Amino acid sequence: MIYWDNAATTWPKPAKVRQAVGQALRVYGANPGRGGHPMALSTSEQIFACRQAAADFFGLSDPSGVIFTLNCTTALNTVIRGLLEQGGRALTSDVEHNAVWRPLTALSPHYPRFDMAAWSEDEEETVENFRRAIRPDTRLIVCTHASNVFGVTLPIRRLGKLARDHGLLFCVDAAQTAGVLPIDMERDGIDYLCVAPHKGLYAPMGTGLLLCRERERVAPLVRGGTGSYSLSAAQPADLPDRLESGTPNTAGICGIHAGIQFVQEQGRDSVYRHELGLLNRVFKRLDGCEGICLYTSFPRYGRAAPVLSLNVAGLPSEETARLLAQEGVAVRAGLHCAPQAHRRFGTEATGTVRLAPCIFSTEQETEKICKLFSQIAQKRLHSGKIMV
Amino acid sequence: MGNHYIHVGSITNAMRGKRLLEQQGIRSYVHRAGQPAAGDGCGYSLLVTGEAERAEQILRVSGVRVVRVSEGL
Numbered sequence: 432m433i434y435w436d437n438a439a440t441t442w443p444k445p446a447k448v449r450q451a452v453g454q455a456l457r458v459y460g461a462n463p464g465r466g467g468h469p470m471a472l473s474t475s476e477q478i479f480a481c482r483q484a485a486a487d488f489f490g491l492s493d494p495s496g497v498i499f500t501l502n503c504t505t506a507l508n509t510v511i512r513g514l515l516e517q518g519g520r521a522l523t524s525d526v527e528h529n530a531v532w533r534p535l536t537a538l539s540p541h542y543p544r545f546d547m548a549a550w551s552e553d554e555e556e557t558v559e560n561f562r563r564a565i566r567p568d569t570r571l572i573v574c575t576h577a578s579n580v581f582g583v584t585l586p587i588r589r590l591g592k593l594a595r596d597h598g599l600l601f602c603v604d605a606a607q608t609a610g611v612l613p614i615d616m617e618r619d620g621i622d623y624l625c626v627a628p629h630k631g632l633y634a635p636m637g638t639g640l641l642l643c644r645e646r647e648r649v650a651p652l653v654r655g656g657t658g659s660y661s662l663s664a665a666q667p668a669d670l671p672d673r674l675e676s677g678t679p680n681t682a683g684i685c686g687i688h689a690g691i692q693f694v695q696e697q698g699r700d701s702v703y704r705h706e707l708g709l710l711n712r713v714f715k716r717l718d719g720c721e722g723i724c725l726y727t728s729f730p731r732y733g734r735a736a737p738v739l740s741l742n743v744a745g746l747p748s749e750e751t752a753r754l755l756a757q758e759g760v761a762v763r764a765g766l767h768c769a770p771q772a773h774r775r776f777g778t779e780a781t782g783t784v785r786l787a788p789c790i791f792s793t794e795q796e797t798e799k800i801c802k803l804f805s806q807i808a809q810k811r812l813h814s815g816k817i818m819v
Numbered sequence: 820m821g822n823h824y825i826h827v828g829s830i831t832n833a834m835r836g837k838r839l840l841e842q843q844g845i846r847s848y849v850h851r852a853g854q855p856a857a858g859d860g861c862g863y864s865l866l867v868t869g870e871a872e873r874a875e876q877i878l879r880v881s882g883v884r885v886v887r888v889s890e891g892l
Contacts, residue, residue: 464831495831495832669832
């Protein structure tokens, strides 16, 4: 199988990650942060080592601000609801995933408490669109670093500065970019960074990270046992305990740590150049081909995540994906949980086929995918129906 | 040069504190009290031999919450 569905989750997971998960189950089997016996403490050390590695990787000075969550969606919900349920507005972009759009909408379904700024290929224009959309009661800018459908990026460093200049909090959804594009919370002015480690960090599914450089306290979505201040009925105020109740996913966390190490060993920028290089090749091969629809400009280094959307003209994206699957190519089609982005690019009715390579993807795979797209488009053009 | 327990409230504070002290050349051990006192969290502390005052200062300056310091055996 040729797996190019890495924007959903990366596969295969590196041997290092698989080994770390197995070792966690074999060796670090006690509940961390609860007991005082040697295995509980050694397990706690593993958890902390991952916090430290994540903090270092994303430029967060205090590892206590690294929160382990179920996934990136939970991290985003924690920030949005934890900051805004008591009041205030948010400002977001028009290319967001439902992980941002739905919790923002749920804050006040009948009288939306958020505004949307239009993404533009011109970074200056994007920042200006955000600036113009700031209202007196805006408290938080929350936006994706890169569209999970089209790969287009938002200028987070400039938006971070905008937020700081206006006294706003800044939260970034880095689901598609963590481990691929450079992110430094201090440098980029990010207060809250939401990460899907099972994507660009090659960790197991069912893991998420929320990194907090907290200027304002986020109220917890979940309260319960933390292994600290147990006599108190109140949730501890300190991080990470305030936002981490219940037994953590030790095996997954050990997998995150190994995944970070894997990306560091490969070199984050090398990973990015490899993946973007393959998509550049696809783009060059298919751009201008009769019957192929591309929706973005050439994916440029530093301005695009390694995600590309396309369609065969006149063919539903799901049908194209089915035909590719018949030939052993695994990709995702449809709306990708991001209807706003499809509205922005005019693909709401059809959805798109999404190509997302990873570090293990090859040039041979790229060639095969290009060839299949050409064949499907040609058959569609000449017969009006598909025979593969 | 006695032993001191620096009570830090949570396991994360203990792990972070241990690393910070290591970076300053102070060896410490994460310890969990059998019966933590009220306000001690779940009883996690750092056991240090000598240099307790300096260790406490390092932790406080670095933002690690120090609940209290007690003498060890």
